[in-house]
Amino acid sequence: MRKSIADRIREAVREAALKSGAVPEGELPQIVVEKPRSPEHGDFSTNVAMLLSARAGRRPEDLAADIAARIDKAAASLSDVEIQKPGFINMRLSRDFLEENLRVILTEAEDYGKSDFGGGEPVQVEFVSANPTGPLNVVSARAAAVGDSLVRLMKACGYDARSEFFVNDSGTQVELLGLSLKARVEEALGRGEAKIPDQGYHGQYLADLAGEIPREKALEMLDDAGETSGRFSRFAVERMHEAQKSGLEAFGVRFDQWFRESSLHTAGRVEETLKALRQSGLVYEKDGALWLKTSGLGDDGDRVVRKSSGEPTYFLSDIAYHKNKFERGFKKVIDIWGPDHHGHVPRMKAAARALRYPEDWLEVLIVQWVRLVRGTTPVSMSKRAGEFVTLSDLVSEVGTDCARFFFLMRRVESHLDFDLDLAKKQSDENPVYYVQYAHARVSSILEFAREAGVGFCTLGEADLKLLQTPEEVAVMRELANFPEYVRAACATREPQRITSYLTSVATALHQFYHHSRVVGTEQNLMQARLVLVRAVRTVIRNGLDLIGVSAPDKM
RNA sequence: GCGCCCGUAGCUCAGUUGGAUAGAGCGGCAGACUCCGGAUCUGCAGGCCGAAGGUUCGAGUCCUUUCGGGCGCGCCA
Structure with a gap:
């Protein structure tokens, strides 16, 4: 540190x-x-x-x-x-520094690369936050990879970073979900074809879910519900929520907190927020609705916060949510949103200004679209029909490591083509294995040395002056850059810098490997090279950990 | 029409927050030590960084304009 x-x-x-x-x-x-x-x-x-x-x-x-x-x-x-x-x-x-740095790497081990740059400041990263109305798609997968990595980076830089998922468990969409499930249940009971609302959810997954409900329970639920969606909504939301949660866990993403929108309503936070906004003097009535004057605060028009029906808008509960974040003491909040929400950035920032939060308190990252292709042909994704490749599909098809690495090779805001065929290949065509291979190779060298009965000398004993070839020095320089890359990736919110850095470490290692032997050379030189190789292993391991990709000893 | 993102090698994308001679992977071509893992390495070919202006010692990076692609512009969430 x-x-x-x-x-x-x-x-x-x-x-x-x-x-x-x-x-x-x-x-x-x-x-x-x-x-x-x-x-x-x-x-x-x-x-x-x-x-x-x-x-x-x-x-x-x-x-x-x-x-x-x-x-x-x-x-x-x-x-x-x-x-x-x-x-x-x-x-x-200086030469002394490069040598000393190798010792530092081995001494600090998993702490090498970390800093106290953030000074323990509490920050929150909110991501995915998909509606609990169906499986997670690949944009959510990308957001999950980015958000999770960002949290890891911020922790490494000394921030008290927390991850959070906002569960949208109330409102129109949830009602539609309930009605859609209800229709599927009636269908499953043999009461004719499902009458799913036009705006409802037509995906096969709800039919599957309906099929899992035992007949007796289904009849009971229908009785209870009558004409409403209530019981079906709650049931469906919980099941979808669980499915999303386990899908994310399989992807290596665990959230510190799952925050439910409904808790804001039941605790009266939404009305309370409206009151706070009124105090700012920026709320006015028009056409029977209440508007927040966000124009003039960076937005291009005012927004409704309470409909003429008396219902709060989603925007208002989102403001209540952010107010809650602020009150929880986060000094900075980073929201990672999908591309379909980029138009909402100005209004949310306007709301933060209306509440007089510090100008840079809220930061919004927009994750861009992912287009899935197989070779050159795009994979059709129809959200309306509910037919699309899900996060879980992606994980089972290409694996967690591969998916995360692919997502984190690109800048967050760039549109990306994800080639499933390429990602699936376990060959040199696949960029994912390059870094992992370097790690496995190093592990293998160390294992080989052990088997050959080589004793590892202490750090103090190793004569690192013997590391003089251009390849060795290149590795040493590369390793010395790691902490700075971590800091920069964190500060710019660009985890892809870690991926790109790791690739260059791997290159340096592979070049070194082809140029010189470790085991079998003169004793002192071998010991020095063993130190070098162990340092490479530590750095690759630490770097892969920052992007949530495993560091295998064997492949 | 307004707003956001993107435009860099045949393809997919990096480019260290304005630096020096623009890089990687894939694809193409030609090669590599009887020895620690050939999922690797070496070399070659491939570029007016969409276009035009501007800012300055210096621009792929910033500003303006323009062309092309994607996406948003509801008292939906």
Whole structure:
């Protein structure tokens, strides 16, 4: 849980920039230190001199030279600091640091990569939150992969992160679900073809559910219900909820909390929220309905919060839900919504403003569509007819690891084609196995060493100076980058950065493997390489854990 | 019509929150140590980053316009 190397370098650069007197402390911009694309430019690079030169009235290269000379190399674990063309300051990590870092990795083990960046701040990530009216689709699957990974990332960065699923267990949709099930039950009892409401749920799953209800119980439920949907709704919602929950668990996703919309109504939270909104002075009546003046708060029109019928709108209970989140003490709330809800972002943010919550309190991520294809042909998905590939179908067809990895290879907001044929292939055509294979390969080397009776020396005994080939050094550099990638993936809410990082670690490992042997070389060199390989194993394992993918020892 | 997302190699997508010579996987072609796992590795071919302007030392990245694709615009949830 120490400071990442990038943080230490940032600080050293910052201090050097201050000492150069280019600008007063207050005017110093955020220092950007990053890994250059080309290794010729060192391990880290900064552009401060170019950013400050205009204001300081000095030539970029002169200023760069001045700052570079003032960087405390020892404090930042640097061996070389050079300036280049337009005014870059390029830095190279010291050999000592790279060696020491291997020891750090093995010592910190599963903690390597973690930080206390978040300072224990309570944050909430809400995702999936699909209506309990049917099986989860693949967009929910994608959202689940993203949300779960984000929670893992935020925890690793020192946030007190909680996952939550909002269960939409009241309202029109639930009623329609009940009526649809009722029709299926009547059908199952042989009373003719099911009379499912037009807007109801036509999927086969409700017929299946109806079929599971024993005859006696079905008759009893029909008696109870009369013309209403009540009992069928409750029954169906509970069963759908359970099915969603177990499907997600099979996908490796467990929620800290399942929050029921109905609990807001029964506790009077919705009316209470309306009262709070009225106090803001932004509620007015028109056409017998109550409106919230969200225009002017970033929305493009006002929204109804209470219908002329007296019923609260879904929007109002959603506001009540977010008010509840705020009152639970979350300093930040991240909602992950499907693409069909992107139009709701402005109104929800407007509501947060109406309640005078901090401007950046609510963050909404939109997960984009997933198009399933087999080779080049799209898989037809008709939600209306209830015929679509579900989360559970996906898991049983391609497996959890594969599905999660595929979802997390892409940016959250990009539309993605999920090739089921490719995902199913257990061959080199499938990108998923590349990283896992690296882990299995390393495990296998260690196992081979054990079987050969090789004793592992202690960390202090290993002579890491012997790791000198370009491939070895490349691995060491790659491993040193991990904490910074974790931090960046968390800060930008972009878990795909971890996937891409892991791929480059795997590449470095595979290249090293083909270039040199571990077991069977000279004793001291072998011991040093064993340390290297164990460090790779730790980092890959930690990284895969962040995206919820297993790290197999054998494949 | 208004709003959001996307447009990068033949295909699917990355691109380190404005950096230096734009990358990976798949597909194509040509190769790899009698030895720790060939689900790997090496090399070649493939690009005006949809288009046009602008901002600046510097743009795939930011702004404007435009073209194309997807999705939203209810007193539904």
